[in-house]
Amino acid sequence: MAAPTKINDQLSVTGQIALAEIAQFKKDGFVTIINQRPDDEEPGQLNHQAAEAEAKKQGLDYRYQPIVTPAISRKDVVEFKNLLGSEGKPILAHCRSGTRCYLMYALTRAVFDGESPMALVAEAAAKGYDIRALPMFLERIEAEK
Numbered sequence: 017m018a019a020p021t022k023i024n025d026q027l028s029v030t031g032q033i034a035l036a037e038i039a040q041f042k043k044d045g046f047v048t049i050i051n052q053r054p055d056d057e058e059p060g061q062l063n064h065q066a067a068e069a070e071a072k073k074q075g076l077d078y079r080y081q082p083i084v085t086p087a088i089s090r091k092d093v094v095e096f097k098n099l100l101g102s103e104g105k106p107i108l109a110h111c112r113s114g115t116r117c118y119l120m121y122a123l124t125r126a127v128f129d130g131e132s133p134m135a136l137v138a139e140a141a142a143k144g145y146d147i148r149a150l151p152m153f154l155e156r157i158e159a160e161k
Contacts (some may be wrong), residue, residue: 021143026105029117033110035070042074047104077104085116086096088153089156090158090160118145126154
């Protein structure tokens with residue numbers, strides 16, 4: 017796995033994690049892991065029950081918020097915002113590649129902080145993440161009000 021990408025002092029994102037990496041995340045100073053990858057998305061991926069058990073063994077908080085990108089809803093964005101606001105920090109959010117987590121973070125900023133979607137897309141691109149679909153998701157989520 018590549019090193020997590022630090023978005024800010026409170027949140028980093030990364031791709032699929034392995035069981036053996038969880039102890040290192042604790043050593044790296046993370047307090048909470050948020051898993052946004054649904055179980056069985058790919059054969060052989062670490063399931064959330066095993067990851068949660070290891071995280072708790074290592075003294076980390078663990079939250080499972082499975083997100084299917086094409087079906088992201090306002091409820092998902094609200095839940096992620098609440099997790100970001102209530103969990104111990106710093107947080108490591110992961111999915112298959114980290115992009116879904118970055119997209120969810122950008123959606124919270126656009127929906128709740130009124131930040132420019134294009135500025136968020138550019139910020140993500142500078143860190144290696146392609147979230148060009150953000151304006152489309154934002155439009156759909158805003159229509160859910």
